């Protein structure tokens with residue numbers, strides 16, 4: 564497929580297929596950026612709000628023109644028409660997954676606990692305001708979004724979120740078990756409270772999320788994709804946080820068993836394993852510099868051949884692939900997004 568120089572392009576219909584696809588992607592990125600600025604704007608700045616709203620309208624129109632004029636196969640989002648449920652989506656990676664899936668055409672149910680749950684966690688969890696902001700960001704892409712406050716330690720609360728997907732959108736295709744918490748300490752010195760909260764949220768929470776969604780996915784009969792966010796610590800024996808390592812390895816076992824159990828229903832189950840991710844609640848709350856200073860083996864674990872960190876969007880792109888039909892025969896996979904961390908000598 565050849566690309567023509569910019570000067571020769573007259574309108575969207577003239578663009579070759581690859582260029583149209585790229586243009587659509589760029590527009591979606593700009594829509595997200597403008598939507599973010601709009602969501603962050605205070606009430607007082609009315610002039611700026613007007614400008615941003617006008618820009619958002621123009622960008623959406625341009626994306627609409629592009630969609631009208633191109634073949635459906637080429638410009639349709641990669642998860643167009645699907646519905647996703649994401650836990651821990653008020654901030655960090657969960658928010659990024661919600662926006663990325665929406666950019667590619669999914670409607671989204673976002674959930675988060677939205678309050679602190681234990682004194683054994685060294686940083687605050689997300690707020691209701693942050694969850695509402697995620698809703699705004701998803702809506703800024705042009706997709707629909709609903710928020711449900713739910714603690715993944717309670718299957719009843721996660722079921723309410725699944726019910727919301729059913730009531731609002733009439734379907735569910737993608738489930739991302741992303742909610743997670745972390746703390747640190749020598750394995751033999753961790754308090755029971757520290758152990759319990761990390762294992763309950765990270766492992767039992769992933770099980771609760773899966774078991775809340777599975778009956779409906781089976782009943783709907785249209786297959787599905789369950790993605791569980793593990794960690795490089797779900798592959799290697801990182802220190803000093805054995806409870807976190809155990810919980811993230813546990814998620815892998817759960818994924819492996821579920822991927823076999825659910826294959827007859829065309830429901831795929833995979834894990835994603837990020838290395839340190841920049842600017843999330845966990846990476847700010849449990850700083851790598853502190854851990855590295857305390858524990859030389861952690862410093863070794865945090866040394867990645869490609870880059871010291873990845874960004875939330877890098878992880879979201881892996882989630883997107885596993886969620887989309889491009890991954891239709893991918894199940895039981897441990898998908899690393901780790902800048903080479905777990906493969907290094």
Ligand SMILES: NC(=O)c1ccc[n+]([C@@H]2O[C@H](COP(=O)([O-])OP(=O)(O)OC[C@H]3O[C@@H](n4cnc5c(N)ncnc54)[C@H](O)[C@@H]3O)[C@@H](O)[C@H]2O)c1
Nearest residue numbers: 651655656676688689714715742743794839840843844845
């Ligand atoms: N940040 C990293 O370096 C890193 C690396 C590898 C894996 N991970 C994993 O990525 C996932 C996302 O973490 P993040 O880095 O975005 O951190 P984050 O703290 O920004 O996001 C986690 C979200 O989960 C929510 N949450 C916590 N407990 C919950 C509960 N009981 N019920 C519902 N929601 C709950 C929090 O409020 C928060 O919004 C986690 O599973 C984490 O273990 C993080």
